[in-house]
Amino acid sequence: MxxxxxxxxxxxxxxxxxxxxxxxxxxxxxxxxxxxxxxxxxxxxxxxxxxxxxxxxxxxxxxxxxxxxxxxxxxxxxxxxxxxxxxxxxxxxxxxxxxxxxxxxxxxxxxxxxxxxxxxxxxxxxxxxxxxxxxxxxxxxxxxxxxxxxxxxxxxxxxxxxxxxxxxxxxxxxxxxxxxxxxxxxxxxxxxxxxxxxxxxxxxxxxxxxxxxxxxxxxxxxxxxxxxxxxxxxxxxxxxxxxxSLTTEFAFAGTIVRPPDGNGPDKTPSKPELQKPEQQAVCKAAQPDAAPSPSELARDPVINDLTRKIGANPNDAVSRYKRGQVYAIKRAYALAMQDFDAVIRSDPKDAEALNNRCWARAATGDLQAALADCNLALQINPGLSDALDSRGLVNLKLGRTADAIKDYTGAIQRNPRSSSSLFGRGIASRRSGSDGSMDIDLAKSMDPNIAKEFAGYGVAECVP
Structure with missing residues (x-):
C-alpha cells in the first residue's frame, strides 16, 4: 500500500x-x-x-x-x-x-x-x-x-x-x-x-x-x-x-441563525443559476495567439536552461527533446523540428520524438512527412494515444475525415479526457456531414482555449 x-x-x-x-x-x-x-x-x-x-x-x-x-x-x-x-x-x-x-x-x-x-x-x-x-x-x-x-x-x-x-x-x-x-x-x-x-x-x-x-x-x-x-x-x-461531508455547524462569519423551531440552520437560499438564453448558434472563428518572436524565445528561462545543458553536452538527447517540446508548445515549429531531428538521429525508434515531430510537421502543413512519422511511431508503440491524436490532425488536414474520426476515436478510447481528440473528432464529424457538437462542447468545457489551439494548427472550427 x-x-x-x-x-x-x-x-x-x-x-x-x-x-x-x-x-x-x-x-x-x-x-x-x-x-x-x-x-x-x-x-x-x-x-x-x-x-x-x-x-x-x-x-x-x-x-x-x-x-x-x-x-x-x-x-x-x-x-x-x-x-x-x-x-x-x-x-x-x-x-x-x-x-x-x-x-x-x-x-x-x-x-x-x-x-x-x-x-x-x-x-x-x-x-x-x-x-x-x-x-x-x-x-x-x-x-x-x-x-x-x-x-x-x-x-x-x-x-x-x-x-x-x-x-x-x-x-x-x-x-x-x-x-x-x-x-x-x-x-x-x-x-x-x-x-x-x-x-x-x-x-x-x-x-x-x-x-x-x-x-x-x-x-x-x-x-x-x-x-x-x-x-x-x-x-x-x-x-x-x-x-x-460536513456534519458540524460552522459559519465563516458570525454564528448560524436557527429558525424558531430549532430544527436546523437557517440556510439562506442560494443564488439562482442564470439560465443561458436561447440563441441561434453562431460560429465565430477563433484566432490563434501570435507565435513568439526570436527575442521572446531568447528570454525564456526554460529554453535558456536547456540550451545551456545542450551547450555543455551536445549529446544530451533528453534536454534536446525537452527543448523541442517547449519550442513546439510555443509554436516555434522550425526550431522544435531541429531538436526532434537530432533526437531521432540518435535513436530512430524513439516513438515519443517521432510523434512530436509528426505534430510539429502537421501544424506547419508538411502533411505527408508528418503522416510517415506518426505511422512509424504507432508501429513502434501501437498504444501511443498521443500519436493517434497527432495522426488524427494529419488526416483532418488532408481531408480524410473518416480516417481522422477513426484515429481520434482510438485516442479517446485510450484517454477519454483528451480535449484535443474530442475537439478534433467533433470537427471531423462536422466536415463529414454529421453533428459533432457534443464532442466540441465537451472539449471546450475541459479546455476553453482548444479552438484557439486548433486555429494555430490551421484548423478552423467553423465549417463553410
Whole structure:
C-alpha cells in the first residue's frame, strides 16, 4: 500500500471517531487555523499570475477578520511549501477548524490532484507525484492531526505550462477523497480548466469573499452560493466543483441563525443559476495567439536552461527533446523540428520524438512527412494515444475525415479526457456531414482555449 493510500485510509478511519463531528454539533468556539498559499511566479509560465498573489492576500485578510490564525505564503518552492505545511499541521489542535487555500497551478495524475510549487520540474507523469503535493494526503494529515472540520479552497484549475509536455490536453483537477466532516471547493469543474488571464483578481475569489463575509449562513451554504455566483457570472462557462461531508455547524462569519423551531440552520437560499438564453448558434472563428518572436524565445528561462545543458553536452538527447517540446508548445515549429531531428538521429525508434515531430510537421502543413512519422511511431508503440491524436490532425488536414474520426476515436478510447481528440473528432464529424457538437462542447468545457489551439494548427472550427 502506498504512503498516500495509507494516509487516506487513516484519514477515513479517524474521521469516524473525531469528537464533536456528530450531526448538530458546533465548531463556533473551536480554534481556527489556516494556511494560505498564492503561487504566482512560475518560471515555466509565460507571465506572472498576479491574481494568485492578490487573491491570497485578500483571502488571508478576510480569514483573519473571521478569527483564523493565518499563515500567508507566496511563491513557495517545493522545500518551502513542505515546511509551510509542516508548520500548518503542527498548529492544528484536536477539535479545531483547519483550512488550506491554494492559488496557483494544479495538476491531476492517477486520478489525484496535486498542488504545484513554483520550482516544479515536470516533464513526465511520474514527475507530478515527485514535485507536487497531493491534496488527498494534505486533507488526510489535517484529519490525523485532529481537525474536526477540514476545508480546502483551491483555485488551481488553470491551463498550465506543464501538462502538454507529456499529454495533449489539460486534464484539470481530479475529485478528492476527503475525510468525513470536510468541505472542498475547486474553482472549476472536474477535468476542466480556465485560461490563465492577466488579471488582478479572479472571479472565483471575488465571489468567495463576498459569500464568506455574509453573516449567519453556514460555511457549506456560503460555498454553494460561491459556486452559483460563478456559474451565473460566466453564463455557465465556469462551474466550480463542491464536495461536502460536513456534519458540524460552522459559519465563516458570525454564528448560524436557527429558525424558531430549532430544527436546523437557517440556510439562506442560494443564488439562482442564470439560465443561458436561447440563441441561434453562431460560429465565430477563433484566432490563434501570435507565435513568439526570436527575442521572446531568447528570454525564456526554460529554453535558456536547456540550451545551456545542450551547450555543455551536445549529446544530451533528453534536454534536446525537452527543448523541442517547449519550442513546439510555443509554436516555434522550425526550431522544435531541429531538436526532434537530432533526437531521432540518435535513436530512430524513439516513438515519443517521432510523434512530436509528426505534430510539429502537421501544424506547419508538411502533411505527408508528418503522416510517415506518426505511422512509424504507432508501429513502434501501437498504444501511443498521443500519436493517434497527432495522426488524427494529419488526416483532418488532408481531408480524410473518416480516417481522422477513426484515429481520434482510438485516442479517446485510450484517454477519454483528451480535449484535443474530442475537439478534433467533433470537427471531423462536422466536415463529414454529421453533428459533432457534443464532442466540441465537451472539449471546450475541459479546455476553453482548444479552438484557439486548433486555429494555430490551421484548423478552423467553423465549417463553410
Amino acid at each position: 502506498s504512503h498516500f493510500m495509507r494516509v487516506a485510509v487513516a484519514a477515513l478511519l479517524i474521521g469516524l471517531t473525531i469528537a464533536g463531528s456528530g450531526t448538530g454539533s458546533r465548531a463556533a468556539d473551536a480554534a481556527k487555523v489556516a494556511l494560505v498559499i498564492g503561487n504566482a511566479k512560475y518560471p515555466d509560465n509565460e507571465f506572472v499570475l498576479n491574481e494568485a498573489a492578490n487573491d491570497a492576500q485578500d483571502v488571508a485578510e478576510e480569514l483573519k477578520r473571521d478569527g483564523f490564525a493565518v499563515d500567508r505564503q507566496t511563491n513557495l518552492t517545493g522545500d518551502a511549501m513542505r515546511q509551510a505545511l509542516d508548520r500548518f499541521y503542527a498548529r492544528i489542535e484536536r477539535g479545531s477548524v483547519a483550512l488550506i487555500f491554494f492559488d496557483g497551478f494544479g495538476i491531476q495524475s492517477n486520478r489525484q490532484t496535486y498542488l504545484l510549487p513554483v520550482d516544479a520540474q515536470i516533464w513526465t507523469e511520474p514527475d507530478v507525484s515527485r514535485d507536487g503535493f497531493n491534496l488527498d494526503a494534505i486533507l488526510g494529515e489535517m484529519n490525523v492531526r485532529g481537525a474536526a472540520i477540514k476545508i480546502a479552497l483551491v483555485d488551481a484549475g488553470r491551463r498550465n505550462p506543464f501538462e502538454r509536455r507529456f499529454r495533449r490536453y489539460s486534464a484539470g483537477l481530479a475529485p478528492v477523497i476527503a475525510p468525513s466532516n470536510s468541505l472542498v471547493l475547486y474553482s472549476t469543474a472536474l477535468g476542466a480548466v480556465v485560461g490563465s488571464g492577466k488579471t488582478d483578481r479572479s472571479l472565483f475569489v471575488t465571489e468567495l469573499l463576498r459569500e464568506i463575509r455574509a453573516p449567519n449562513i453556514s460555511a457549506e451554504q456560503a460555498l454553494t452560493n460561491t459556486k452559483n455566483g460563478v456559474v451565473g457570472a460566466t453564463n455557465r462557462e465556469q462551474v466550480p466543483w463542491l464536495s461536502s
